[in-house]
Amino acid sequence: MSVEKLSSSLCHGGDQQVWRHDSRATGTKMTFAAYIPEHEEGAKLPVLWFLAGLTCTHENAMVKCEYKKAANEHGVIVICPDTSPRGEGVADHEDYDFGQGAGFYVDATQQPWQPHFRMRSYIEDELPEVVAAALPVDMDRQAITGHSMGGHGALTIGLRNPGRFRSTSAFAPIISPLNCPWGEKALTGYLGDDRQDWREYDSVALIEDGARLQNVLVDQGSADEWLEGQLKTHLLQDAVRDAGLDWDIRMQDGYDHSYFFVSTFVAEHIAWHARHLKV
Amino acid sequence: MSVEKLSSSLCHGGDQQVWRHDSRATGTKMTFAAYIPEHEEGAKLPVLWFLAGLTCTHENAMVKCEYKKAANEHGVIVICPDTSPRGEGVADHEDYDFGQGAGFYVDATQQPWQPHFRMRSYIEDELPEVVAAALPVDMDRQAITGHSMGGHGALTIGLRNPGRFRSTSAFAPIISPLNCPWGEKALTGYLGDDRQDWREYDSVALIEDGARLQNVLVDQGSADEWLEGQLKTHLLQDAVRDAGLDWDIRMQDGYDHSYFFVSTFVAEHIAWHARHLKV
Numbered sequence: 001m002s003v004e005k006l007s008s009s010l011c012h013g014g015d016q017q018v019w020r021h022d023s024r025a026t027g028t029k030m031t032f033a034a035y036i037p038e039h040e041e042g043a044k045l046p047v048l049w050f051l052a053g054l055t056c057t058h059e060n061a062m063v064k065c066e067y068k069k070a071a072n073e074h075g076v077i078v079i080c081p082d083t084s085p086r087g088e089g090v091a092d093h094e095d096y097d098f099g100q101g102a103g104f105y106v107d108a109t110q111q112p113w114q115p116h117f118r119m120r121s122y123i124e125d126e127l128p129e130v131v132a133a134a135l136p137v138d139m140d141r142q143a144i145t146g147h148s149m150g151g152h153g154a155l156t157i158g159l160r161n162p163g164r165f166r167s168t169s170a171f172a173p174i175i176s177p178l179n180c181p182w183g184e185k186a187l188t189g190y191l192g193d194d195r196q197d198w199r200e201y202d203s204v205a206l207i208e209d210g211a212r213l214q215n216v217l218v219d220q221g222s223a224d225e226w227l228e229g230q231l232k233t234h235l236l237q238d239a240v241r242d243a244g245l246d247w248d249i250r251m252q253d254g255y256d257h258s259y260f261f262v263s264t265f266v267a268e269h270i271a272w273h274a275r276h277l278k279v
Numbered sequence: 280m281s282v283e284k285l286s287s288s289l290c291h292g293g294d295q296q297v298w299r300h301d302s303r304a305t306g307t308k309m310t311f312a313a314y315i316p317e318h319e320e321g322a323k324l325p326v327l328w329f330l331a332g333l334t335c336t337h338e339n340a341m342v343k344c345e346y347k348k349a350a351n352e353h354g355v356i357v358i359c360p361d362t363s364p365r366g367e368g369v370a371d372h373e374d375y376d377f378g379q380g381a382g383f384y385v386d387a388t389q390q391p392w393q394p395h396f397r398m399r400s401y402i403e404d405e406l407p408e409v410v411a412a413a414l415p416v417d418m419d420r421q422a423i424t425g426h427s428m429g430g431h432g433a434l435t436i437g438l439r440n441p442g443r444f445r446s447t448s449a450f451a452p453i454i455s456p457l458n459c460p461w462g463e464k465a466l467t468g469y470l471g472d473d474r475q476d477w478r479e480y481d482s483v484a485l486i487e488d489g490a491r492l493q494n495v496l497v498d499q500g501s502a503d504e505w506l507e508g509q510l511k512t513h514l515l516q517d518a519v520r521d522a523g524l525d526w527d528i529r530m531q532d533g534y535d536h537s538y539f540f541v542s543t544f545v546a547e548h549i550a551w552h553a554r555h556l557k558v
Contacts, residue, residue, distance in 0.1 A: 068539075260289065
């Protein structure tokens with residue numbers, strides 16, 4: 001497996017790196033960002049996966065999200081993967097919310113997406129192997145978070161893999177692809193018309209179908225322009241209440257959907273994850 | 280004068296805004312970012328001007344530079360202007376370091392740049408009027424900073440206007456356009472071949488010609504890829520020493536030229552400016 005470090009920049013004492021590797025899951029080159037806090041030689045650090053939203057590459061959170069100071073202080077490696085396969089021969093669509101930049105963290109079963117759009121396998125199985133081989137991570141201490149489509153990714157991956165992550169958080173997540181235009185468009189395209197096949201990619205459906213997860217924190221801005229039409233936080237509040245889960249779902253007054261919102265609360269999320277990761 | 284607010288996003292408790300206005304200095308629409316900390320109704324806040332570097336718009340520092348938390352804590356408005364005029368009918372050049380995105384904070388005298396490339400007048404004279412009219416700023420409490428070409432802008436504007444800014448700082452500034460390829464290319468283009476005309480746009484020449492400025496802080500990364508060939512911090516160290524000035528010029532070990540470097544130290548700069556602004 002060819003894994004190559006593309007760049008390295010000191011930031012807040014730690015090292016913000018970018019890596020590229022050949023992915024067997026997607027059949028393409030994949031790029032990810034990795035922030036490595038200062039640490040003693042030979043130490044293994046806990047890892048926080050940060051999944052980005054629609055239109056993003058590995059670069060958006062790396063550049064816009066103010067996680068680096070807190071990650072260095074708490075000694076947590078932060079990995080920002082890309083949101084889809086890319087490149088020559090990879091299917092795409094002209095819309096911002098479908099195709100490249102909009103992988104939705106699913107393994108596509110439909111053409112022309114099936115050969116490369118395997119972001120579930122990439123994030124759940126392959127990337128952890130790549131990261132464990134290349135970086136000083138302690139894979140027994142993992143946490144996951146994400147923004148918007150990436151919040152959907154974090155919650156669904158967490159719910160499908162109970163025990164893997166010490167803690168799970170999300171910023172303005174898409175709650176239920178079964179119940180919003182973004183999700184209906186993408187999952188119809190990637191998975192086909194049988195909505196039963198979508199349920200493993202839907203936080204609410206996973207909870208309804210019995211999935212359980214502890215240590216979950218969700219922040220949602222009250223001024224988010226997508227709250228009513230796409231994100232629908234209330235669906236998660238209902239599902240969590242009906243299942244008797246003790247999740248912390250917070251409305252943040254006046255915040256919109258941008259990285260200005262994520263950056264405001266990411267240090268608090270990292271401190272919260274760190275408490276679970278350091279036990 | 281038409282001044283229009285384009286956007287507004289809560290971030291770290293304050294409001295990150297973008298504004299656009301008709302500029303008489305450049306004869307174009309100009310866009311700037313303004314971060315407004317939380318404040319009491321009717322209060323007037325000190326202002327920090329943040330001048331960006333080559334290729335940047337108003338957006339780069341707004342998105343990449345982690346100034347917002349510190350600005351809110353210290354109650355300092357931060358203004359990020361564009362780095363050149365833009366739009367239809369505005370001269371441009373295919374290179375990244377000349378033309379649009381590379382105004383160098385000069386008033387051009389040469390064609391085809393002279394009609395619109397008047398960034399000195401824009402930053403020194405017009406934008407302060409626009410900001411004072413639109414925002415709750417206390418213009419008796421100003422400070423200025425910038426990155427790279429914007430660090431050159433901050434230092435030269437500070438040196439030409441002693442008394443206007445309580446404090447002046449810079450991140451990885453271009454020290455002397457008279458003595459580096461970026462400067463020689465740009466100032467030849469904008470100002471012509473008579474290098475005597477360049478001296479008011481050169482920190483070292485301004486100091487040699489008698490300009491004096493107090494409360495100056497400069498940070499430069501030791502791993503900056505442009506340090507030797509373009510930035511040449513040692514020229515400023517020499518000029519400051521020869522003039523007997525007490526400036527704080529710091530080398531930051533291992534940091535490169537990126538906003539990862541600026542973001543690491545910007546909170547410290549804001550705290551330092553705030554001490555001067557609050558007297």
